[in-house]
Amino acid sequence: MDGNGRWAKERNLKRTAGHEEGAKVVREITQHCAALGVKYLTLYAFSTENWNRPKLEVEFLMKLLEKYLKSELDIYMQNDIRFRAIGDMSKFSKSLQKQIALTESTTAKNKGLTQVLALNYGSQDEITRAVKRLTQKGLEISQENIEACLDTAGFPDVDILIRTSGEVRISNFMLWQCAYAEMFFVQKFWPNFTKYDLDDIIDDFIKRERRFGGV
Ligand code: IPE
């Protein structure tokens, strides 16, 4: 979800207004995916590198996250959405960690869409933590065992990767899980992204021939 800051700048607003608008789009796209029958939607909300932003912006994002999770609980329950977080939660405040755990446990039995928020997430950090876990457990180094120790254990690999705002980079997102992802880079800033844009991408995705290294 890239381009919140530039969306705001374009309108002479503070960057934080862009994040607020972006959160509304998260809600819209999540509900749309649930209605379409998508099984997993992962949203990259805060990266391990985002701590390098100005302190006030980081604080705002933390508050917004907590507010979003609180206000979303009803929507998760009404739409049968299961919530999961990936990333290293240990760097967050106790109250945000509690809210994340509560949202996960309350929605754990929901059977529709799994909405995954990547929070203090970096793929290199995730793989490093997975390898640590693997050695702590004394497990053999195999593809299956590495996957079982990733934050995404039990989740399917990525089919569609979308990045908004015109940047053509992966920026440390699910490097392992995107091995055969189909990539879509769209010009629009995240706050301008709509469910119709997602529909167009899915239509395009269906037409792509995926060979997974075969012929
Ligand atoms: C992405 O928007 C949202 C988060 C990282 C929370 P940006 O904040 O990166 O927006 P730009 O790239 O500055 O426009």
Ligand code: MG
């Ligand atoms: Mg950005």
